[in-house]
Amino acid sequence: MIHVRVMKAKNPEEMGKLAADQFEAMIQTKPACVIGLATGSTPLPLYRELIKREQEGKIDFSRVRSANLDEYKGLGPDHPQSYRKFMQENLFDHISIKPENTIVPDGLAEDVQQMCAAYEQKIEEWGGVDLQLLGIGHDGHIGFNEPEDYFPGMTHEVQLTEMTIDANKRFFDSVDDVPRAAFTMGIGTIMAAKKIVMVVTGADKKEILHKTFWGPVDPQVPASILQFHQDVTLICDEAAYPL
Ligand code: F6R
Numbered sequence: 360m361i362h363v364r365v366m367k368a369k370n371p372e373e374m375g376k377l378a379a380d381q382f383e384a385m386i387q388t389k390p391a392c393v394i395g396l397a398t399g400s401t402p403l404p405l406y407r408e409l410i411k412r413e414q415e416g417k418i419d420f421s422r423v424r425s426a427n428l429d430e431y432k433g434l435g436p437d438h439p440q441s442y443r444k445f446m447q448e449n450l451f452d453h454i455s456i457k458p459e460n461t462i463v464p465d466g467l468a469e470d471v472q473q474m475c476a477a478y479e480q481k482i483e484e485w486g487g488v489d490l491q492l493l494g495i496g497h498d499g500h501i502g503f504n505e506p507e508d509y510f511p512g513m514t515h516e517v518q519l520t521e522m523t524i525d526a527n528k529r530f531f532d533s534v535d536d537v538p539r540a541a542f543t544m545g546i547g548t549i550m551a552a553k554k555i556v557m558v559v560t561g562a563d564k565k566e567i568l569h570k571t572f573w574g575p576v577d578p579q580v581p582a583s584i585l586q587f588h589q590d591v592t593l594i595c596d597e598a599a600y601p602l
Contacts, residue, residue: 365592430442430465554592
């Protein structure tokens with residue numbers, strides 16, 4: 360294990376507070392910072408805490424820019440299960456971030472190559488991601504970078520694995536409604552972030568978390584590449600704590 364800083368929280372609510380401290384510190388130091396955001400269940404306590412802190416006047420999102428990790432292929436911004444919709448409902452609609460300062464890959468893109476290249480370019484124009492938030496899948500995926508024989512570089516299209524489709528079916532009416540493909544920042548995009556905060560809760564993530572930071576770096580466990588990043592903070596609750 361190299362470089363990772365581990366913070367243990369008693370429960371998901373405390374995880375949310377510890378992660379919010381990282382965002383608060385970043386936004387106070389750099390009000391126009393670029394944050395990378397994730398969807399899924401794990402960040403929800405963090406998003407609730409960020410909304411509360413802005414209401415209390417502790418954080419100001421009005422100059423912050425944000426880039427999301429991923430989006431389902433084929434789902435438009437108004438689709439109830441799209442990640443754009445998730446971000447609007449769980450964060451953006453409740454904070455002062457400007458709509459034009461939030462980007463999510465376009466699930467309806469016809470020219471996929473062009474959309475992915477433009478996504479990378481926008482992040483670069485903004486000066487790169489200052490603070491990237493990550494969750495982790497049970498197979499070690501980050502964003503939608505699934506186990507592979509290599510670490511994929513930049514924003515690209517992926518086919519989702521059965522494990523991920525199965526894990527995400529809880530958000531859909533049936534498993535058949537879960538899209539089979541998605542667009543995601545690549546491992547290269549994620550590794551280019553200056554600072555990374557990974558949030559993990561629940562006993563079901565304990566084993567993959569152990570493999571990620573205490574096992575070999577292996578593209579079959581995509582998140583294990585984080586061992587090579589210079590500034591990773593892992594915030595997990597006691598149930599997920601891998602040691
Ligand atoms: C979502 C994302 C995914 C999730 C992962 C864990 O934007 O990037 O990698 O972080 O699937 O999801 P939850 O938190 O729902 O267990």
